Amino acid sequence: MNLTDKVTIPEQVMARQVGEExxxxxxxxxxxxxxxxxxxxxxxxxxxxxxxxxVCESMLAEYEVSRDEIERDVNELLAALVxxxxxxxxxxxxx
Amino acid sequence: xxxxxxxxCAALSGFNxxxxxxxxxxxxxxxxxxxxxxxxxxxxxxxxxxxxxxALGWPQAVLEEFHWQAIAWxxxxxxxxxxxxxxxxxxxxMGIQPVLFxxxxxxxxxxxxxxxxxRGDTDLxxxxxxxxxxxxxxxxxxxxxxxxxxxxxxxxxxxxxLTEANGSSxxxxxxxxxxxxxxxxxxxxxxxxxxxxxxxxxxxxxxFAASRVDALLLACMHxxxxxxxx
Numbered sequence: 014m015n016l017t018d019k020v021t022i023p024e025q026v027m028a029r030q031v032g033e034e035x036x037x038x039x040x041x042x043x044x045x046x047x048x049x050x051x052x053x054x055x056x057x058x059x060x061x062x063x064x065x066x067x068v069c070e071s072m073l074a075e076y077e078v079s080r081d082e083i084e085r086d087v088n089e090l091l092a093a094l095v096x097x098x099x100x101x102x103x104x105x106x107x108x
Numbered sequence: 109x110x111x112x113x114x115x116x117c118a119a120l121s122g123f124n125x126x127x128x129x130x131x132x133x134x135x136x137x138x139x140x141x142x143x144x145x146x147x148x149x150x151x152x153x154x155x156x157x158x159x160x161x162x163a164l165g166w167p168q169a170v171l172e173e174f175h176w177q178a179i180a181w182x183x184x185x186x187x188x189x190x191x192x193x194x195x196x197x198x199x200x201x202m203g204i205q206p207v208l209f210x211x212x213x214x215x216x217x218x219x220x221x222x223x224x225x226x227r228g229d230t231d232l233x234x235x236x237x238x239x240x241x242x243x244x245x246x247x248x249x250x251x252x253x254x255x256x257x258x259x260x261x262x263x264x265x266x267x268x269x270l271t272e273a274n275g276s277s278x279x280x281x282x283x284x285x286x287x288x289x290x291x292x293x294x295x296x297x298x299x300x301x302x303x304x305x306x307x308x309x310x311x312x313x314x315x316f317a318a319s320r321v322d323a324l325l326l327a328c329m330h331x332x333x334x335x336x337x338x
Contacts (some may be wrong), residue, residue, distance in 0.1 A: 027186055029223075031178050032153045038183050040190070043274055045179055 016066040019103045020059045026099050028056055037099050044097050052090055112139040119156055127165035147226040153178035154224050185223035191278050193312045198245055200314040206232040207301045209326055213317035216308040229279035235298045239284040264288050
């Protein structure tokens with residue numbers, strides 16, 4: 014994934030607060046994915062249509078974390094979400 | 109059974125009870141069975157903080173079961189909500205304004221989140237004149253009418269179920285009188301309930317529920333019916 018890539022969330026995928034946890038639910042497949050508060054914040058930023066670079070910038074401003082760490086964590090989270098078809102990544106280089 | 113229900117009651121009432129019998133598998137199984145029977149697992153998960161419960165000796169297995177049930181009910185609610193929105197929009201387009209009552213009406217008016225009020229179906233009442241058109245509309249959306257007795261003096265309701273491709277099923281109980289008992293059927297007409305109905309904007313701009321006073325009276329009537337024929 015590239016930092017200029019943009020993420021879209023399919024219509025049937027929704028996030029909800031369940032108790033103390035934020036969960037992502039795919040209504041079509043029944044897939045469930047739990048997020049901690051940091052993951053939930055990343056999800057919220059993605060839902061606002063930010064690019065990965067913009068997500069990382071916001072996280073850097075909000076949390077005490079190095080750029081390397083946040084870029085690695087965002088990439089890992091996104092890879093897991095792509096793997097479960099909970100998001101689609103659009104390459105910035107695509108026409 | 110009494111001990112497990114008293115424990116459920118105390119936990120849901122915010123008394124933070126300790127788990128009474130460590131390592132008793134039968135008690136744990138009985139407790140989980142009663143929580144399913146009363147449909148309170150998502151509500152328990154919402155009200156009871158897990159770290160506090162662990163400190164009070166609650167088994168991890170019980171808390172995990174409630175956690176998974178809360179997620180499962182959230183998933184069901186989102187699907188059910190999408191379906192209800194579709195139904196209510198279609199009926200509104202036909203000039204029909206059903207009144208929701210019992211579980212779904214309470215879920216969207218009294219609870220912090222609708223998934224906290226688990227239920228098997230949605231009850232709605234329409235006027236006697238609209239019942240055939242509503243039934244046809246539901247069948248047009250893919251609902252199957254469940255086999256049941258018909259006839260004006262035999263049954264005042266019909267059940268419709270839609271099964272989605274993923275196996276999830278959703279039922280609507282369509283009423284044109286409030287109760288199947290001849291004695292109680294005429295107590296609340298659709299028109300009377302509609303005149304006092306309250307909007308449920310969280311569900312849909314077309315969603316209306318029986319007023320809180322009517323909801324309380326209907327709950328009493330429903331309970332008396334269960335006492336007579338459990």
